[in-house]
Amino acid sequence: MDKPRVEAAVRELLAAIGEDPDRPGLVGTPDRVARACEEIFGGMQEDPGRYLRKQFHEPGNEEMVVVRDIPFASMCEHHVLPFMGKASVCYIPRDGRITGLSKIARCVTGYAHRLQLQERLTSQIADAMVRELDPLGVLVVVEAEHTCMTIRGIRTPGAKTVTSAVRGCLKTDSKSRAEALRLLGL
Numbered sequence: 001m002d003k004p005r006v007e008a009a010v011r012e013l014l015a016a017i018g019e020d021p022d023r024p025g026l027v028g029t030p031d032r033v034a035r036a037c038e039e040i041f042g043g044m045q046e047d048p049g050r051y052l053r054k055q056f057h058e059p060g061n062e063e064m065v066v067v068r069d070i071p072f073a074s075m076c077e078h079h080v081l082p083f084m085g086k087a088s089v090c091y092i093p094r095d096g097r098i099t100g101l102s103k104i105a106r107c108v109t110g111y112a113h114r115l116q117l118q119e120r121l122t123s124q125i126a127d128a129m130v131r132e133l134d135p136l137g138v139l140v141v142v143e144a145e146h147t148c149m150t151i152r153g154i155r156t157p158g159a160k161t162v163t164s165a166v167r168g169c170l171k172t173d174s175k176s177r178a179e180a181l182r183l184l185g186l
């Protein structure tokens with residue numbers, strides 16, 4: 001990220017909305033916003049799938065694993081406003097190829113820290129699981145509230161968007177999928 005350029009843009013935005021960027025309350029704002037951007041968009045400079053490379057081998061284990069309700073905050077690419085919610089990831093390892101549980105949450109956070117669409121965020125998490133673990137199946141469910149729908153526009157606070165991405169046997173085997181959805185509490 002080009003921090004000086006972000007700072008200049010924020011200063012310009014403040015002026016454009018009719019503010020005085022030099023008033024005492026705002027002098028530090030471009031720097032603060034730029035630092036916030038480094039954090040909020042930090043996932044653009046990394047491959048969040050890399051976290052999943054921390055793996056363990058539990059030979060023969062092909063039992064379902066669920067990490068549920070991982071909180072995240074992301075930014076919608078249409079309005080550059082936050083959308084927040086939780087992601088749940090279910091997978092069935094292939095011959096005991098498992099990853100660290102926290103690494104799944106780190107992967108979610110990494111992809112969330114980009115300008116996103118909820119649908120893309122959901123697919124990217126599922127595809128990273130497939131790429132890094134070659135599991136038998138993956139199901140990702142993301143539920144979020146978009147502030148572009150709550151603080152502006154249609155103004156429907158409480159409206160939730162739910163997206164899913166399904167790969168492998170969880171797509172083809174309805175019994176396994178039903179079990180996954182049960183473990184996800186859906």
Ligand SMILES: Nc1nc2c(ncn2[C@@H]2O[C@H](COP(=O)(O)OP(=O)(O)OP(=O)(O)O)[C@@H](O)[C@H]2O)c(=O)[nH]1
Pocket residue numbers: 076077078116117118119146148149153154
């Ligand atoms: N599919 C999808 N749409 C999103 C997401 N985040 C925001 N949106 C939508 O993007 C759309 C952009 O529509 P536009 O008509 O171009 O923008 P707008 O005039 O600000 O639309 P309104 O929000 O309806 O006022 C809106 O319907 C948003 O609700 C997302 O993650 N996925």
Ligand SMILES: [Zn+2]
Pocket residue numbers: 076077078079080081146148149
């Ligand atoms: Zn939006």
